[in-house]
Amino acid sequence: MLKMCLDMKEDIEDQEARIILLQGDAATGEGVKRHFLSMVMNKLHKGFKGYFGKSLGQRHGTSTLLFEGQVDHLIPSTSQVLVQSDLFKMAGRMIGHSFLHGGPPLTGISPAVLHVLLDSNPRKPRETIQLLSLADCSKKANGERGDNELTEHQRVAVILGPSCIDRNQPSLGPTKSPSACGKVLRRTSKQIKQLRKGLQESMFWPLLEARPDVVDVVFPHQSKAxxxxxxxxxxxxxxxxxxxxxxxxxxxxxxxxxxxxxxxxxxxxxxxxxxxxxxxxxxxxxxxxxxxxxxxxxxxxxxxxxxxxxxxx
Structure with a gap:
């Protein structure tokens, strides 16, 4: 494998010379390509790690995640630094090239984000369909009787869980959850646009437009991986x-x-x-x-x- 060293030098004359040095043997072959694609997609899953300083001979680093959230509901990070650096466009290229070369996919992305990625319409995300199950929860909570409505306390317990009841959280009305979902998607609109542009630059976007069913293969659920x-x-x-x-x-x-x-x-x-x-x-x-x-x-x-x-x- 190749090792790249970057030396900015201290002398002005030395700075004009070569500052990048490549060490090691050139690695080629299908195995090297698979290792590279695995490393690339691992960066999208676990983030890019940066090291700052040294302490007792060990370097401590922090990871910069491009996608955050729960499993199968990951959304792009809202960090403006990542947006200004066009890192999501780079992520789109990485996803496209990995799929075109038979590499591992990016798992766990929210269906609402994928819907906006393809349709460019954050007003009707797929995940709002899950809100329709609230009526079924009401029937089960009232002993399969659909004549009674959930109380405010029960509605918060169903949607947020018991841990949020004692934290003075604002009550959730029947129309606040979809709007909250839309606000989250609007905050990530620039990231999704960059992701789409990266897929276009990798020449993978025409396949997604012609075959929308391929989305489940490119962005599968975590369980399928x-x-x-x-x-x-x-x-x-x-x-x-x-x-x-x-x-x-x-x-x-x-x-x-x-x-x-x-x-x-x-x-x-x-x-x-x-x-x-x-x-x-x-x-x-x-x-x-x-x-x-x-x-x-x-x-x-x-x-x-x-x-x-x-x-x-």
Missing amino acids: ECSAQMVLNNIIWPGEGDNEDDDGCPVAIKCRIAGYLRQFVETVTEVKRKQLVKFWLGWELPMPDMQMEVMQGDHPTSSTCFHILRLP
Whole structure:
């Protein structure tokens, strides 16, 4: 991999010379491309981290999130610094190029934001449809009798939860929730416009206009991006059974034992660890067909991401 060093120099004559130095071997191949796309989309999920100063030999950094909120209801950050820096346009390019090259998608975006992204109309977001379920909540709270209305205390408890009742929160009328949703979307209108422009610059926008159903593939829910144990196991090509010993002198019994350890690891670890294994194996967190597992003589596991090969000692 390449390492870039930036040195502004102290002397004026030195500043006119090269201030950017690239160190390391040039990395090429499909595995490198997958690793790069995974790193790019990870920045959109977890934010860009900046380091400020050093303390006791360690650098402390803070992450700048481009999308904030709950899972499957993420909205663009309202930071004006991010808007002025055109970072959301950059995010649109990253999303478009990742999809065009088969990379991981951006998960958890609010359906209301996606609706405005495609229709450019923040007045009728999709998520306002969920407000229609308030009548059903009223019937259940009154013993399936639709003749009684919820009290103000019950309405706040249904919408906000018990934790907000004792905090002197303003009461919510039947028309305030949709307007509040519209205000949030209007505050993020510039961010959504930049996101749309970035998708246009990546030449991905015509596909979204012609096929709106692709939106659920480009911006899926968080649950659809899970990396389950069965998904990984179904794509693994295990060491084949042949003679008692392979060309490298490794008995079949040892191969089966190590393969059993790998299967147990995939089935028992958390999803985060499972994604780390797949990323070490392939370059990104998406399981792919023909994930080969080999047993070799060595001290540490290695992988060939370009050829989907994981070598275990």
